Amino acid sequence: MNTSEYGKVAAHTLKLRVEGMDCGACALKIESALKRLPGVSDINVNFGTEMLALNHDAGRTSRQVIEDKIRNLGYTPRPAAAEIAIPIDTGRQEDRPWWQTRKSRLVLITAALLAVAFGVAWVAPSLSFYAYVAAALVGLVPIARRALAGAMSGTPFSIETLMSVAAAGAITIGAAEEAAVVIFLFAVGELLENVAAGRARAGIKALIGLVPRVAQIEQDGEIRQVPVEQLRVGDVAVVRPGDRVPSDGEIIEGLSELDEAPVTGESVPLSKTVGALVYAGSINGNGTLRISITKTAADNTIARIIHLVENAQASKAPTARFIDNFAAYYTPASMAAAVLIIVVPPLIFGADWETWIYRGLATLLIACPCALVISTPAAIASGLAAGARRVLLVKGGAALETLGKITAVAFDKTGTLTVGKPEVTDVAAIEGDEDDMLAKAAAVEQGSSHPLGLAIIAAARSRGLAIPQTFGGASAVPGKAVVARLRDGFVSVGSPRHASELNLLPDTLSDQVQKLEGEGKTVVIVATKDLALGLLALRDEPRPDAAAGIRDLKALGLQTIMLTGDNRRTGQAIANVLGLDVRAELLPDAKLDAIAQLKAHGPVAMVGDGINDAPALAASSVGIAMGGGTDVALETADAALLSNRVGGVAELVVLARATLSNIRQNIVIALGLKAIFLMTTLLGISSLWMAILADTGATVLVTANALRLLRVRPTTAASPGESA
Structure with a gap:
């Protein structure tokens, strides 16, 4: 309920499920009727989910009046489940x-x-x-x-x-x-x-079915079974092997593999232990987990996906808005044409009245725009649902239409085309062995919070190396090196320039440094007080599927370009590996200029990690956020790739193009059948019962054609699955 600044009640928010509302014409009829009621505003009708939301001044129009109006139109209003994330009402028509x-x-x-x-x-x-x-x-x-x-x-x-x-x-x-x-x-x-x-609506039901109805939680030392909607932040849930995670949370005890395919699209189960985040609907593997709940049932990842898909289906695509406006004039014009068909031949040409009245009545049946009105929203709803099944979320028909028309895709680098954190790629020792040098470098970096230091420590641990103890901790030479005392003396990890200033960089090592830096890698020299022990090269590596994802986009005829603030050498090196164009050393304003230049040649998609790319995402024709199910990925931009796969961009484009193709097919079916039956009616070939097929038959054909999109499997550009 909203209140005005004077404290008086301004409007009540009302949400209803409207049984029997199963087409765009139904939704338009209900919306038109409710608009005429005093005090009713912000009407949002979604025939795809049978949902109605509006604001109303209860003093002018009560809830009962609204429900009676809906019943008079031939539909059944029922309360919507507003407090829980899984909107199921038992006994509803659609569940029978x-x-x-x-x-x-x-x-x-x-x-x-x-x-x-x-x-x-x-x-x-x-x-x-x-x-x-x-x-x-x-x-x-x-x-x-x-x-x-x-x-x-x-x-x-x-x-x-x-x-x-x-x-x-x-x-x-x-x-x-x-x-x-x-x-x-x-x-x-x-x-x-x-x-x-x-x-x-089966796609939404499938998502709903991913979340268990009950959860096992710890209370007062005992394990109790409670409905998932009663879970609260901070509750501790016990998830046994084979169970689904009841809501988003953090593991506080246990080790197991979780199948997150329903949420992230990751086909391989992931090993997770204490501190790892888990998502509602994930399937626990072989170990018992204790999970601290971080999101209620109304706010977990699956619930947010469901609401995003529902809201997306409710929003109208540009084509749908055009057809709605067209239908508003088309139907009365068709009725006027039917009247002319009835009266003109008998009055002017002396034709038989009964014959032309019959043909005029058939024209009335042919004239109904139901199939035309539903042609676009049915395809959009199916396209959105097909995307949701592959954790490709698109926030509305407008974004889906735009995706089908883009001519270029721009990518951020860090966290989008790359993993987002540096890794040690090369270890080269000139004194001693590589493992000994790496262990000493990790000892120097112990306690560091710098990404390069953390990467060196992680590399040493991944090799199972024993990291030596330091004496007195490490000290930094700002911008140059980190130095620590080990058992056999001081060891530094620093830049090649610093090593060169100390005459610790032999020519052979200098040549190797230049080669590695030419590959876009950051090089550090590991040295004692008098001698260089070797070097480590680090780089934020491309995502495993990035190169294939770029190839898929090129196969679709799209220009691909990377926009990054990194230095030109690093950006060019990554671009060469992945096979796309690059513009580097871009400040935020320069990124926006680059997007504007690309948009001059056609619609452009911008792909970013959803955190620091908000301006570029907003400036593009359609923004796509990568984020593995994070809040930012769900809330930022026009689409989200929960799978965190670069290949998901090509899948989105394939799905969007299939949806646009389906819309065109639907419009041709709707108008084509009407044109055929109109001609046969005027020629006296069609009967009344055949004329009704021009409407109801076309509506069913259009809906069935749209449902084909649910079978689309947009895997890659080379193998896009079933076309539509």
């Missing part, structure tokens, strides 16, 4: 078998009425007309009631209106049998839309 839904009952009723009328016509042909009239009228009542409610609520040109006019007109001219068949086919079409929409 399709044959137990309201729309299936309408199909059964109209089918039974049609069968009875057919039986009467068989037994008593003279009564057949009246039997079909009765069947048509009984089936038409709920449709006409919804049409009237829609007309009174600001949607006069709905499919129910067109159906009611066409069916009533057919009865008037004596085509009662066709009127009854049309009503039955309309009911079947609505049911098929409902089933198809349920399948489109």
Whole structure:
């Protein structure tokens, strides 16, 4: 509930699940009706998840009035689960078998009425007309009631209106049998839309199913089972082998392998122990873990992914907005055309009234824009869900459309194309052996917080070396070296320049230093007071899949470029390894200028780690954050690669292009079928029941075509999976 600065109640936030809202036209009808209510604002309707959110002044329009308005339109409002992350309401229509839904009952009723009328016509042909009239009228009542409610609520040109006019007109001219068949086919079409929409929501259900319903927590020395929504930050959960992690947390005891594929897309189980972060829905392997909960069920990674996908599906893509605006003029124009078809031939050319009334009524059925309206949002919803299954999150249809049109991809270097921390790549000793030199260097760096020092220590430990003890700790020569006293004397780890100033850098070692620095590596010299022991080279190495990811993007015809603030030599070395262009030594303003120059030739995607790249991500046509499930990756930019794989960028582009292709196919299906049936109707070939197929049939075809995107497996550019 929001309050004004004077403390008075300004608006209540209301969230509802609207059962039966399974297409874009349904959503538009509800939105139009609620806009007319006083005090109602910020209406957000998402037919993909059957969710409605709005603000309302309870003093002007109560919740009951809003729910009654929705019921009058033929839908069922139910409370939404707002306090937990997993929004499941038991007993909802979509959780029941399709044959137990309201729309299936309408199909059964109209089918039974049609069968009875057919039986009467068989037994008593003279009564057949009246039997079909009765069947048509009984089936038409709920449709006409919804049409009237829609007309009174600001949607006069709905499919129910067109159906009611066409069916009533057919009865008037004596085509009662066709009127009854049309009503039955309309009911079947609505049911098929409902089933198809349920399948489109399956991606969200799959994510919901990743999180266990209960958690084992420690309380007062005992282990108790509690619902996951009751977990609080600081609770200690016990996760046994084979269990799923109930919420995000930190391991405080235990060692095990965790399968994080559902969250990060990482196919290989990761070994984790004390201090490691774990994500809700991860599957524990072979060890019992005690985990301190850091996120509640409403805020864990899976819940955030679900909400991001739901919100993304609710946002409209530019194409969808255009089609909505187009449909607002298209439908009344089509009705006007139907009227002209009815009156012009008889009045001007003396044609038969009954024939042209029949053809005009068929045109009314053909004119409904349902299939056209749903063509884009159905494809966008399926594309977003397909991406979520591969932990490729896109925040809305606009971003997905833009991704399908980009001409270039710009990358940050550190933490994006590279691992984000330096590693020892070369160890070369000129006195003693390599392990002895590395151990001494690690001893000097003990206690250091510098990334290079930590990398040297990590390299020594990875080789299982015994690190010597220092006496008196280490001291630094600012900008030059770190020195420490070991058992057999002083040892320094410093820059080649410092070693050269002390005449400790022989020519052979100097040549090797230049070669390694030419490869973009940072070189340090390990020396005693009088002698260079050797050198260590370090570099922030490229991610294992970075080169392949760049190749995939090039195979898609995209320009790739690295924008980095690092020195030119280091940037060029990494770029040479990965095979992309580079612009180095860029200050933040220069990065923005580089993005602007790329955008002059077409839409540009910027890929960064989501932490220090915010300006460049915002300046690009579409920003993509890499972050392995972190809050920053989920909140920054227009898309997020939770898998932390550079190859995920190409997968996003493949998926986006498949979605754009699917949208174009849907529009062609929707308009093409209408054009075909319009021509056959005007030529007297099509009947009323065939005309209804131009709408309900096209709607089902469009939805089914969009669902094909759920099967897309955009692995690489060379092998993009099933196209759409």
